[in-house]
Amino acid sequence: xxxxxxxxxxxxxxxxxxxxxxxxxxxxxxxxxxxxxxxxxxxxxxxxxxxxxxxxxxxxxxxxxxxxxxxxxxxxxxxxxxxxxxxxxxxxxxxxxxxxxxxxxxxxx
Numbered sequence: 001x002x003x004x005x006x007x008x009x010x011x012x013x014x015x016x017x018x019x020x021x022x023x024x025x026x027x028x029x030x031x032x033x034x035x036x037x038x039x040x041x042x043x044x045x046x047x048x049x050x051x052x053x054x055x056x057x058x059x060x061x062x063x064x065x066x067x068x069x070x071x072x073x074x075x076x077x078x079x080x081x082x083x084x085x086x087x088x089x090x091x092x093x094x095x096x097x098x099x100x101x102x103x104x105x106x107x108x109x
Contacts, residue, residue, distance in 0.1 A: 059094070066097040073104050 067089050074081055089097065 063094040063097070066094050066101070067092070070097050070101050070104070073101060077104060077107065 070089055071081070071086070074085070089100075092100070
C-alpha cells in the first residue's frame with residue numbers, strides 16, 4: 001500500500017523548496033528596486049551593529065582599566081585589600097570607580 005501524499009493545489013511538501021527558490025528568482029526580476037533597498041538596509045544594520053559592538057567593547061575596556069587603576073592605587077596606599085573591597089570594585093560603574101580614585105588621592109593612610 002502506498003503512503004497517501006497530501007497535496008494542496010498540486011503542491012506537495014517536497015516541492016516547497018523548489019517553489020520557494022523559484023519565487024525568489026521571479027521576485028528578484030520583478031522588484032529589483034526593493035531587492036536593492038533590502039540589501040542597503042541589511043548593510044546599514046550590519047554596520048550599526050558593528051559600531052555598537054565596538055562602542056560597548058571600548059566602554060568595557062575603559063571600565064576594566066579604571067577598576068585596575070583603582071585597585072593598584074588602593075594597594076599602594078593601604079596594602080593588601082580585603083575580599084569585600086575587591087567585590088565592591090568589581091560591581092561598580094566607571095563613574096563610581098573614577099569618583100573613588102579622586103577620593104583616594106585625598107584619603108589619609
